[in-house]
Amino acid sequence: MVDVLKKSIWVFHLNSGSCNGCDIEVLDVFTPRPDFERFGVKLVPSPRHADAIALTGPITRAMVPKVVEAIKALPEPKIVLAIGACACGGGIWHDTYVVVGGIDEFYKILKEEYGMDPPTTIYIPGCPAKPEALIYAAGILADIIKQKQRRREDVIREEDEEKRKIETIIREEIGSRHFLPKIIVKRGPREGSV
Amino acid sequence: MQDIKRVIEENNGKIVVEHDYFLLVEVSREHVRKLARALFEAGAYYSTGVGSDERPKNGFFAMYHILNHEESKKYIVLKVETPEHDLRIPSITPEIEGANWAEREAHDVLGIVFEGHPEPERLILPDDWPEGVYPLRKDFKYNEKVKPVRKEEKFVEREDALVLPLGPFHPTLHEPEYFEIYVDGETIVGARYKGFFVHRGLEKLAEGRLTIHQIPFVAERICGICGYTHMICYCQAVENAIGLEVPERAEYIRTLLLEIERIHSHILWFGVVYHLLGFDTGFMHAWRIREKVMDSAEILTGNRKTYGMSLVGGVRRDIDEDKKEKTLKALREVSQEMKNLFDDVLAMKEILNRIEDVGILPKDRARSIGVVGPVARGSGINTDVRKDHPYAAYKYLDFKVPVYNGCDVLSRYLVRADEIFESIYLIEQVLDQMPGGDIMVERFEVPEFSVGVGATEAPRGEDVHFVITHRGSKVYRWRPRAPTYNNLPSVPVMLEGEHLADAPAIIGSIDPCFSCTDHVTIVDDSTGKILFRGSLEDAIRRLKR
Secondary structure, three states: OOOOOOOOOEEEEEEOOOOOHHHHHHHHOOOOOOOHHHHOOEEOOOHHHOOEEEEEOOOEHHHHHHHHHHHHHOOOOOEEEEEHHHHHHOHHHOOOOOEOOHHHHHHHHHHHHHOOOOOEEEEEOOOOOOHHHHHHHHHHHOOOOOOOOOOHHHHHHHHHHHHHHHHHHHHHHHHOOOOOOOOOOOOHHHOOOO | OHHHHHHHHHOOOEEEEEOOOEEEEEOOOOOHHHHHHHHHHOOOEEEEEEEEEEHHHHOEEEEEEEEEEOOOOEEEEEEEEEEOOOOEEEOOOOOOOOHHHHHHHHHHHHOOEEEOOOOOOOOOOOOOOOOOOOOOOOOOOOOOOOOOOOOOOOOOOOOOOEEEEEOOOEOOEOOOOEEEEEEEOOEEEEEEEEOOOOOOOHHHHHHHOOOOOOHHHHHHOOOOOOHHHHHHHHHHHHHHHHOOOOOHHHHHHHHHHHHHHHHHHHHHHHHHHHHHOOOHHHHHHHHHHHHHHHHHHHHHHOOOOOOOOEEOOEEOOOOOHHHHHHHHHHHHHHHHHHHHHHHHHHOOHHHHHHHOOOOOOOHHHHHHHOOOHHHHHOOOOOOOHHHHOOOOOHHHOOOOOOOOOOOOHHHHHHHHHHHHHHHHHHHHHHHHHOOOOOOEOOOOOOOOOOEEEEEEEEOOEEEEEEEEEEOOOEEEEEEEEOHHHHHOOHHHHHHOOOEHHHHHHHHHHOOOOHHHHOOOOOEEOOOOOOOOOOOHHHHHHHHHO
């Protein structure tokens, strides 16, 4: 996914107010059965040594400056793994009075108050995220697996293209005076996408 | 039982509700201190305190002090009311030390002033929270965003020792917490804990947005390790408040899952402790064995953790013969493998030397601080909610409560080791004796302003939930209290006089679960006034100067 990362990915684990569910799953993937270290992934004690931050939790207000510090310390290219429903979108806490509400809301603060661009982010849903999901994310990160999910702008662009194609076909059919146009929509590449 | 009632009546308390599980006692402001003292002398110890804004009901604020009286197998709830224009209640902290945090917390979230409190400082809420805004008052919306105020950080140095910050991110802590350890050379002379990073506004969320059937799921997300016990604790509190009888089969299924959770939590703890001691092989073995328990949880509930199995009135899914067999098979393997692991580890002198006679918590201190669970049982106190206040199916089952007198990390280790095998024995009994029948009571009425208390023995100790119901399937006030809340103040006692290298193992030995504790937040300052916040770099720079 990121060209620079051809070899082992080192991860710094950052708990931003999580319930521990995702955190023990993050630890769990380093133990014998899932064995993350097969893929070269390793937990490191400092963001300065890491390639990616494994972020769990909905980001509480008290944690904002600390998360910013950690992201600043991360070397380029910065990668964030948003693990669990809370990190992805705030989860059940998304609108309470002391919670920022997920990584996207946090990126807004990052942009407005600290003037930083959001880093590359991989969203790993689940409550808590399962070890299988974490391994899948690591696979995407290391470019072992192709990403099944598409970016929103890609989906919108493809949909527009498709619409245009259909419109063209309809217009041509009308032009040739066949009143029941036969429309074939090819959904090939997006079939099975989430 | 008669004795405790006599004590209450002699000290001007009025028993309003008498339940099998708890007594609700109303007492006036003048008499609360005397009554609390009398109850403490009669053997009750402080469990938790809850402030509540009851202005929509009668224009008063109320403070509930919950005391645990093991002798009569009852919780005693003292209710003190104060009118809105005169928000003052005498503090009972001078009489019972354990009330300290609960009263400071009630002041933070509601603005009740406790007269005569020894340290009336801010306890919870973020540092940048403005003064005079009280989030748990009913006129504050749960999703209101308050503009932060910038605050200058106070730096006070300590003359005789080096201040060593541990956290909020530290390789040995997998949660954001902050310990300040004062060292003189290699020896620890003091310690201070600062939390609040995981405060997520849970109680307000439950009152504001959720209904009585949604709260079990948010209760489960208090903690990802021991979440199910919070779920059951909440359900029991509501069931006690509305007087609901749960079907027997549901009680057995609850017990089964509570014990599965205890096994997974304890094995997890062993892994973490081996890791903290630098014995990573043990960590890997413990967590390898734990996967079998996680698999049985997945078979029984559909998820590895965060089971989502209970509602008020019962459980959501039944279990069948196939699941039974698979669980038993997995647990037999776990039992054998854990036995082997424990034998191997305790035969290693290196490990034994690191945990024996380290982190001493004497029995009398343990009692006065009011520690719970394996920490108390490792200091020779025989306490277990499963025996003292029987709930779910524990009243039908046979089990032992392991107690060790060593008062050190090794004793707490051995208590947990024995508990794993007791839990496996309990599960075998549950699966053997489980009766048939319904698993859920579908229809029930929820009365308004009915008070309930629920308690469970979480893997880390006594877990207490307090609920006031409301009309329209809502909850008026809900207050969970996690075991780590009671256990944390013992950490500075354990750390004093020990080597710095032992600090992670000692902190780990109480099995701290900060996300449980921090839904409300605490600051413990054993040394009184020192406040230092900054990086290790700053500390070193200042030392050089």
